[in-house]
Amino acid sequence: MSTDSIYVTPEHELLRDQVAKFIAREVEPHAAAWEEAGCVPRDVLRRMGDAGLFGLMYESQYGGAESDALTNLVFAEALSQSTFAGFIITVLVHTDMASPHLHHAGNAAQKDKYLSRVIKGELITAVGITEPGAGSDVAGIRTTAKRDGDEWVLNGTKMFITNGVHANLYFVAAKTGSGKRDMSMFIVEKGTPGFSVGRALKKTGWLSSDTAELVLDNVRIPAANLLGEEGKGFYSVMKNFQTERIALAAMAVGHCQRALQLTLDYVRQRQAFGGVLWEQQTIRQRLSMLDAKTRAARQFMYHCAWRVTQGHDIVQDVSMLKALTGELVNEVVQTCQQFHGGMGYIRETAIERLWRDARVLAIGGGATEVMLEEVAKRY
Known part of the structure; x- marks a missing residue:
């Protein structure tokens, strides 16, 4: 079946071939075992980072390729030629759903601290938006963040969080005011006191993707971990x-x-x-x-x-x-x-x-x- 697109360039074809070879070598022979284990090994993700596949649209000063949305799409489509969607979504959450929050809204200090390690695959990311009572209705979240001196204190529960069990860095949405859309984004590191995995969730599919309920119980983070503008999350x-x-x-x-x-x-x-x-x-x-x-x-x-x-x-x-x-x-x-x-x-x-x-x-x-x-x- 021919599926050529007028938007695909020779450079895109090279990227597609690189991803196909990585999948054939590193994924397909082993991914059935990952389905049983319920997660993708971190060393595999690190090798993807080493191959330059985790920062296609990010700044070159942090190790990114500064490519455009078409290049990023070629990567996602090539990745999706694997028949193991748990592996695919583990990667795409990191590259296209979580870390873009740091790329788009992070300040220089935040990017200096985290972005190069995200691109290398040393830090795997997750995004905490969905809650037990707020899925597609993002404005319905109930997790709160209250300022206390030079810290923010977060309380709430997140649900269905992909990479939630084994991520190192989380971008968490929380209400910071009384307005329906008055929320902000925060950077929360794994191991922060009060921040824990409530439970790993068993799913029908995406079996090699770890999915979690996350609990934030008086989680204190530095004021500098506010991601972007307050109230604009x-x-x-x-x-x-x-x-x-x-x-x-x-x-x-x-x-x-x-x-x-x-x-x-x-x-x-x-x-x-x-x-x-x-x-x-x-x-x-x-x-x-x-x-x-x-x-x-x-x-x-x-x-x-x-x-x-x-x-x-x-x-x-x-x-x-x-x-x-x-x-x-x-x-x-x-x-x-x-x-x-x-x-x-x-x-x-x-x-x-x-x-x-x-x-x-x-x-x-x-x-x-x-x-x-x-x-x-x-x-």
């Missing part, structure tokens, strides 16, 4: 959602591509009803239509990333993209699983793993219904 979160949602779209499109290729390979050799399954017209036509939808979604995804490079307001487009790809990946993967028959329901097969892992892409990072409301209110 809501807008920082909203801004970063666009990067996050493009990355999740890339993950969805990557799953579609792999599921289709796995299924094409399978139905071309699977014998049934006196011949191979590929001879069944309905199978050929449904796979062809799903491939067409995937290619169309992919071009829209690249167009969104290109619009970022041009400085456009992309909230409506990215909300459309997130809703579209989150639903599409579930349609594609479920159909592909169906065409695998009983083998599609056997644990440890790639298509069964993709089926489990795809479901959350219509929920995480903004549920489909929330995304469509973001689209509708901008007409």
